[in-house]
Amino acid sequence: xxxxxxxxxxxxxxxxxxxxxxxxxxxxxxxxxxxxxxxxxxxxxxxxxxxxxxxxxxxxxxxxxxxxxxxxxxxxxxxxxxxxxxxxxxxxxxxxxxxxxxxxxxxxxxxxxxxxxxxxxxxxxxxxxxxxxxxxxxxxxxxxxxxxxxxxxxxxxxxxxxxxxxxxxxxxxxxxxxxxxxxxxxxxxxxxxxxxxxxxxxxxxxxxxxxxxxxxxxxxxxxxxxxxxxxxxxxxxxxxxxxxxxxxxxxxxxxxxxxxxxxxxxxxxxxxxx
Numbered sequence: 001x002x003x004x005x006x007x008x009x010x011x012x013x014x015x016x017x018x019x020x021x022x023x024x025x026x027x028x029x030x031x032x033x034x035x036x037x038x039x040x041x042x043x044x045x046x047x048x049x050x051x052x053x054x055x056x057x058x059x060x061x062x063x064x065x066x067x068x069x070x071x072x073x074x075x076x077x078x079x080x081x082x083x084x085x086x087x088x089x090x091x092x093x094x095x096x097x098x099x100x101x102x103x104x105x106x107x108x109x110x111x112x113x114x115x116x117x118x119x120x121x122x123x124x125x126x127x128x129x130x131x132x133x134x135x136x137x138x139x140x141x142x143x144x145x146x147x148x149x150x151x152x153x154x155x156x157x158x159x160x161x162x163x164x165x166x167x168x169x170x171x172x173x174x175x176x177x178x179x180x181x182x183x184x185x186x187x188x189x190x191x192x193x194x195x196x197x198x199x200x201x202x203x204x205x206x207x208x209x210x211x212x213x214x215x216x217x218x219x220x221x222x223x224x225x226x227x228x229x230x231x232x233x234x235x236x237x238x239x240x241x242x243x244x245x246x247x248x249x250x251x252x253x254x255x256x257x258x259x260x261x262x263x264x265x266x267x268x269x270x271x272x273x274x
Contacts, residue, residue: 026249033057033242040238056243064244067226070136071205072251074222077140078204079197082147086196087189089148090155091181095167105156108149119145120213127214134218142210147200158192159185194259202252223248 032040033056034049093101123142124133132138162185170180186193208224215221221229227244 029242029245033239033246035239037237037239053239056237056239056241057247059237059240060243060247063230064223064226064247067221067223068247070220071222071224071248073136074139074143075201075204077136078143078147079200081140081144082151082200083193083197085144086148086151087155087186087193088181089152090192091159091185093152093156094159095162095164095185096177105153108152111149112146116146116209117213120209123210124213134215134220136220138214139207139210139220139222140204142214143204143207144200146203147196150199151196154196155189155192158189162188198255198259201255205248205252 031047031049034052034054035046036051036053036055039046039051092098093105098104120142123138127133127135127138132141166184166188167180170184175183205222206224207222208228211222211225212228216225223244227241227248230244231241
């Protein structure tokens, strides 16, 4: 019993130390965001913001709100488009079994291996002809190309586990494929919807390649470009730079904490068969 307890404490201690090591950059970002300008080059630096200031966060409110709002619109738009495309596709592959479904799944898997910069160049050439450069809809479509293949794979795995008897019962009641999907399958796929929505939002929120290639210099730039421009134009006010990073990290952190139990169920769907 004593040996078992000692092993548990040893594993817990190691886990805590590793977690603290990984989270230290996040803590230091928060610490610097609250540090005064005159204390920024102090040696050794303060491990705690002894003379905390919110001037960096006031700068964020003055200069970065437009970028944050643009990222929010792009993220939500990408989530809506991804769910609208990937959920029906996953249902078709899982339950309707169309011809060539296996080939389509392979193509979707291969699409995730294409480097983002190559896709960005292709989008640039297309958007240049369509007049969609430096536009929010253009970024929404571009970001969704990364999320849709992932979403289709998650929905296919999750919906494959839905009992066929439920679908047959809906069909016996007169429901067609679309009504069955909307009224039966989609409500039961809540965990998959949350999982795909979360990862899609994270990808679009943190995207830099598509943003810099397709929206750089325009009136609607996301927060990744806002931070990039701020560092390039001002490398002295590090409290404001770190405050921007903290504010940009908050939405994704809050969403991840709130949705973690749905994500755990969604990403493991289809891994175990009865």
